Each structure stands twice: as C-alpha cells, then as structure tokens.
Amino acid sequence: MTEIRFYHNAPDRLRVACVLAAKASGGGHKVSVFAPDGGVARHFDQMLWSYQPLAFVPHVAAGSTLAAETPVVIGSTLAALPHHDVLINLGETLPAGFERFQLVLEIVGPTDPERQAARGRYRSYKDGGYTLSAHDLAQRSGE
Template sequence: MSADAEATPAGVEIAFYHLTATPLEQALPALLERVLARDWRAALRAGSAERVKALDSLLWTYDPDSFLPHGSQGDPLPERQPVWLTAGDDLPNDPQVLVLVDGMDHPDPSGFVRVLDLFDGRDDLAVAAARDRWRARKARGFALTYWRQRPDGRWERAA
C-alpha cells in the first residue's frame, strides 16, 4: 500500500461548493450553521489575515437576530471556539470540519470528517484551481462531492 493510500481514511468527505448565485459572504454563514447544528467544530482557512478580519466581522453581523460563535488569533480560549478563523495552519479547536476559502488548501485533509472547499464560479482562475484540487484529491482516493448553487442560492448535489 502506498503512503498516500495509508493517509486516506474512508471516513473523510471532501465537498466542493461552486458559488454561482451568491457571494461567499452570503453562502458561508448558512454552511457554518449547518456544521454547528451537527455539534461539530470547524476551522476556516482564508487567504490572508485581512480576509480573516473581514469574515470575523461578517459572522458577528450577517444576521441582526443572531451570530455564529467563533474566534481567531488573539481571542481567548481558542480551544473552546466552535468556529476558528485562520490564515495559517493553526487548528486549536480540534475541528471535525475544515472550510477552505480563497483557493486555500490543506496538505493532509484526512484528519477531518468533512472538508468544504468553497470557490467562486464567476472567477475563471478560481474554477481552474478548484478543478486542480479536485483531480489531486481524487487521485489520492478521497470521497468527493460537488455542490453547485441553483439560481435561488440553494445547493444542489451534482456529483
């Protein structure tokens, strides 16, 4: 058995989310709410510290009647945060779910129950990069799913 096959547990699912009807800022809170509804913790890896700050603000303000509990570098008790926002590799909250935005990747996604790879369908470079990640993960034997947005913003499983 190859080293890649040994690092690929059957339990991890990598789900690609092709954003076409709404921007990430509208789709992300609902996806994170679904993660938390399953009593899972999540880590979200963004492309920069500035993006982490913007997402931090978004998760506090996206709905006037609620918020998503979360933290990022500098916040107290990072190990207790249900959602951890980072631009690095830090995962202090021991997440079951990894959320990747801005074309970010993780060298070994096998340690998670699910990986959500969100990419902007209106950006040709982002789509091409997502296809490359799909091919690489498929070659390693990961279970992959592909979700695309319908015009109303709801998700439809396509593969």
C-alpha cells in the same frame, strides 16, 4: 477517511461560508476556517457578526485563549486550528494537513481563476482517493 464537499457557483464565497459554518456549528460540529489571506479572515469574521440579524455564530481567531472551546475558529494555518471536525477552506490551494479533518468544505466562486484553482484542488483530492461530492449553488435558492 476525510469526506470532501465542493459548493460551486457561489455568488459570494464568504456568505456561503457563513451559512455553512452556522449550519455545522448549529448541528453540534466544531468548525475550523482556513483563511490564509488576512484580509479574507477579517472580512469573514465581520460577516459572521452580522450575517444573521437575530442569531450569533460564536467564533474567534485561532490565537484566542477561547479557541479550544469556541465552535468556529478562524486561522491562517491549519496547525493553529484546534478542531478536527469540519474544515472550511477559504484558501486557493490545497491546505497541507487537511486529511486530519472528517469533512472538508470547498466553496467555489463564479470567476475563472476561482474555478481553475478549485479544479486543481478537486483533482488532488480525487487522485488521493477521497470521497468527493459536488453541490451546484446556482440550482438552489436561499444560499
């Protein structure tokens, strides 16, 4: 069954997504990034190019011919994402079809609208009987 992890109090959701994508792909996992907002997808793509000065996180858009063999794939629909290992949800809603992934990572920013949307997703996962864990980034340094 799919495991769900919430990372809350993220000062910068996309920066945390970069860290999580780098860690997961560096550990041999294939990562799908659901970014239904095109602006968010482009910004995340740009951040992956530069967030680690001495390292590179291989990534492509879902429509790329290299998507199937690239560790991190960014897409606006789950149907377009080829990997089923780790899903990073950068959307505000529960993506239909998330249950095909082994692990779903939810990143919650500090604003009330982000928290309210995340609470709704949390309730939906809990009501579905999924294993949930929460990680408070305000209590951690370096992420």
